[in-house]
Amino acid sequence: MNLFHLAVPLLLLSTPAWSETPQQILAQYQQQAGGASAARGEKFFFAKNTLPNGEVVSCTSCHTDNPKAVGKTRAHKQVEPLAPVANRERFTDPAKVEKWFKRNCKDVLARECTVQEKADFVAYLISVK
Amino acid sequence: MGITLKNLGILLAALISSGFFLGYSWGSGSDASFPPVSHKLTAEECGSCHMAFPAGLLPARSWQHMMNTLDRHFGEDASLSPEETAAITRYLVDNAADSRNANLLMRRIASGIPSGTAPQRFTETRHFGYLHDEVPANIWKRAKIGSRANCVACHTRAESGSFIEREIKIPKD
Numbered sequence: 001m002n003l004f005h006l007a008v009p010l011l012l013l014s015t016p017a018w019s020e021t022p023q024q025i026l027a028q029y030q031q032q033a034g035g036a037s038a039a040r041g042e043k044f045f046f047a048k049n050t051l052p053n054g055e056v057v058s059c060t061s062c063h064t065d066n067p068k069a070v071g072k073t074r075a076h077k078q079v080e081p082l083a084p085v086a087n088r089e090r091f092t093d094p095a096k097v098e099k100w101f102k103r104n105c106k107d108v109l110a111r112e113c114t115v116q117e118k119a120d121f122v123a124y125l126i127s128v129k
Numbered sequence: 130m131g132i133t134l135k136n137l138g139i140l141l142a143a144l145i146s147s148g149f150f151l152g153y154s155w156g157s158g159s160d161a162s163f164p165p166v167s168h169k170l171t172a173e174e175c176g177s178c179h180m181a182f183p184a185g186l187l188p189a190r191s192w193q194h195m196m197n198t199l200d201r202h203f204g205e206d207a208s209l210s211p212e213e214t215a216a217i218t219r220y221l222v223d224n225a226a227d228s229r230n231a232n233l234l235m236r237r238i239a240s241g242i243p244s245g246t247a248p249q250r251f252t253e254t255r256h257f258g259y260l261h262d263e264v265p266a267n268i269w270k271r272a273k274i275g276s277r278a279n280c281v282a283c284h285t286r287a288e289s290g291s292f293i294e295r296e297i298k299i300p301k302d
Contacts, residue, residue: 073178074178075178076179076274076278076282077180103205103206106205107205
């Protein structure tokens with residue numbers, strides 16, 4: 001066995017099939033929405049919404065108002081930062097991105113997000129330096 | 130019989146071994162540990178918003194009810210695909226407090242839960258109450274604890290299923 005034989009499986013391990021870049025994921029949403037605005041995404045991130053039960057929530061309720069910071073769920077579990085600059089795993093798995101949009105949009109807005117909102121949101125977080 | 134080196138040796142050995150057994154029966158694992166969540170999907174899906182609680186904390190009927198009402202999970206919609214729901218339910222039921230796989234601790238938890246009830250929070254069971262009755266109300270309010278479901282705030286190795294007393298570290302704030 002030489003180094004080559006070792007390197008091939010290592011390479012395969014380090015690049016799972018689903019792996020994409022945040023830019024690729026943004027491009028897909030952008031294409032579906034016909035554009036994306038980081039400024040709109042920023043507004044969306046901080047926007048407060050009152051739920052039917054009277055609770056006032058926003059993305060920042062769990063993610064804090066700093067997308068580079070570690071957040072906390074309502075059950076006090078740590079949430080890794082949203083901004084790719086602070087968390088290299090963020091926006092690299094399209095299925096995971098969709099799953100959490102579906103779930104968290106319902107948590108905060110009591111509805112699913114539109115493609116436009118998703119595009120703007122991802123654009124904003126990518127823009128965070 | 131005088132004090133000889135041999136007698137001293139026997140005494141020492143007896144002391145060490147009694148201490149060993151005391152320490153073993155007091156501190157160690159068997160009566161405050163659950164097998165950690167060994168099912169990957171359960172660990173991932175249940176563990177993304179809160180600690181992946183050991184299946185042995187609740188009886189099968191509790192898990193069944195919880196998995197049937199994931200769309201209203203403590204005020205959130207945590208629903209999964211039918212396949213994922215079925216796989217996780219199977220794991221939780223197979224390893225529940227009243228399952229064949231239950232250890233002594235889990236059987237004790239199960240026996241404290243009235244039949245005909247299916248508690249959804251372990252923190253509302255008699256067993257939890259009995260074990261936490263000496264924790265004053267003000268400690269529960271500390272920011273780093275925040276919720277009774279936040280086991281790991283004090284039970285430092287809770288995520289691996291261990292709740293033994295000497296691993297408890299109560300945060301100061």
